[in-house]
Amino acid sequence: MFNPTPISFPPSSPVRLGYPPAESLTAKLAYAELHTLQAVKYIKPEEFLETYLQGYYDHFTQWSPEEISFVSDIQQVNRSEDMYTGDAPLLRLLNQISKRIFESRGHREALIFRSADQLKVFNPFTGRDFSPDLVALWEHPQGQDFPQIDYTQDFPIPPTWCAFAAVGEAKTGGNGKNQLGVYLKNHLQLHPELNAVLGLGVNKTDYALCYHDADVIDRSVFNWKQPGPLYAFIKKLYTRPFRDTSMHLIAPQNPDLAWVIKVGNHIYISQAPRSLAGPGQRRFTTPAIEIDTGVRVFIKDIWWNVERAFLEGLLFEQAHREWALPGLMVVDSHGFVLDENRERLTTAGPDRGRHKMRLVTKDIGRPLETVRSLRQFLCVMYDACVVQRNLYRKCRILHRDISDSNIMVAPAGDEYHKRCEGTGSHVEVKFVNQVLQKDGKEPDPAPECMVIDLGNGADLKIARKNDELTDRTGTPKFIARSVSSGELLESDDYSSENVSLPSPPEIRDYVHRMHTTEYQRDIPPTPNSTAQPEAKFAHQLFHDAESTFWVIVWTLVRSTSGNREEKRHTKEYKEFYHTMCRHYPQPGEEDDRASVLRKSLKYWTSLLHPGLKKMAPMLRGMIFYVWPEWGRSQALNPEHVHEALMRLLLVEIIKLDSNDIVLDIGARSAPLASLCTLPLRQFWFPLN
Known part of the structure; x- marks a missing residue:
């Protein structure tokens, strides 16, 4: 492999259909x-x-x-x-x-x-x-x-x-x-x-x-x-x-699949590999062990579309240039995979539209399911917001695929946090351990999270033929609503009137420690004064904040605390669960997730397991701020939705400091799907 060279950047691709896995x-x-x-x-x-x-x-x-x-x-x-x-x-x-x-x-x-x-x-x-x-x-x-x-x-x-x-x-x-x-x-x-x-x-x-x-x-x-x-x-x-002569399948008839993978002079053997089918975003990912040293790594192979503007490895390099950005995965090697003639492996069509790329990292995070307390989960989400904001501030890079698999718990051991030493003066948005530190010497960042996967990332500094990032990117459950449809939400239905940045009294003594310089408290004006008729859809930073909101909601709704038993599932939980599961983005169509969201406290209480009902006010506060179409309010600080989420998360983190509770992520039983909640496509798709 070799590091890719700079390429010209084509315009964004249009929004395309989404389909079930x-x-x-x-x-x-x-x-x-x-x-x-x-x-x-x-x-x-x-x-x-x-x-x-x-x-x-x-x-x-x-x-x-x-x-x-x-x-x-x-x-x-x-x-x-x-x-x-x-x-x-x-x-x-x-x-x-x-x-x-x-x-x-x-x-x-x-x-x-x-x-x-x-x-x-x-x-x-x-x-x-x-x-x-x-x-x-x-x-x-x-x-x-x-x-x-x-x-x-x-x-x-x-x-x-x-x-x-x-x-x-x-x-x-x-x-x-x-x-x-x-x-x-x-x-x-x-x-x-x-x-x-x-x-x-x-x-x-x-x-x-x-x-x-x-x-x-x-x-x-x-x-x-x-x-x-x-x-x-x-x-x-x-x-x-x-x-691909750099990969060899071991024992094809063995049910425990494994591949030997050569990267430069290093030889690895895969462990628990995963493969995603094409056509389209075909990929192969696996934890692996280097045979000679026993060092654990994570390997990711993708087939990069030549029409895509950005290379994931280069985005990671840029993010960590001069000083390592805390909370973001570090890539150890990346580049195009070569054949025996030292030529790039490509698809065979006349335009050779995809090239095989490989990325290797020693950063191996832990899935969210390993979280065992509510406070820890909220801290992971808080720090994930911090990483997104610092990535934007340092490099003007958008992640564009925030999901429950791309936000991970920080790796075990000291090495991950050791590289954060001395970065405190560079980090403008502070991590939760820094915010909670009593006034005095500021500690180095100690991220609770690790954000991975910049495969859909975008560098806003790059001059492009089309400045609008209009391609639909993201994981269906968590993709922002306007990104899902490829157009701005209706201003009458998604107005920001009477919506203001949360300022809970519980965090009054902490707000000044959330940033290097205190966040300017922009109060969003009403749509009448900010609405811009010429505004067009483009992926913006607040869309990643909305994706983070969907991760928080989806995780909490599927989790339990204490006694897992429930007499019965509420109608609201059933509808929400299956709507999320069957959401596949469709250009020009209203997001079906919006139809099951309400703003009442009673509604959010009905979604949660009885042991987690204390989270209902936080989620209600979040939906109030996430709900509007902020794409029509161009004058606002790009980070304002992240700021709102972080303030609401911080309130609950402080409350749980001395009264934490157990969190079993994904332990709640899935509700049975009634006929009315099944996707219509199961009935009308042609079968020949």
């Missing part, structure tokens, strides 16, 4: 999603061959007599399963081609196509299983000859996507392109060491070849008079294409 979708809904997204794209046969099978489309222009017989049998089947069971003409054809290629090149392993329609292939990252009609497996022959295949016997196939070289689907009616598309997504998700995978779709009249990477699912169709493309497909598989 794969783990929330049944098989039919997964196929339907690809149909709705039109994710499987048809491209011309010559373009497919030139782009993805270049150099492998050669002299096989005619079927052999035996192959002609297999093709004829395929064209005459009555049921799709007759292609790969019984006489299995499709499997015989594919394995005959594989045999010819094996014998012509002297390969050590043979590629065997087998039926898998009775197999449930499990994806450990989504918890879902699927049954592709056929799969290609690598098998070691006995001696030098291609293995003999008994098509009357079932062959034990490992039920893991990691064991397959390719997958396929057969149909007598329709083309099954979305079904195969879902299989390809699962296949590539379980192969982060591959840049792409190939697939095969077959019906009686033609066959289709598919290619899937972080950018596309491309498909092209060929008739049965064209043997060349099918030969090229299998020849390409024999080369074991699209490999």
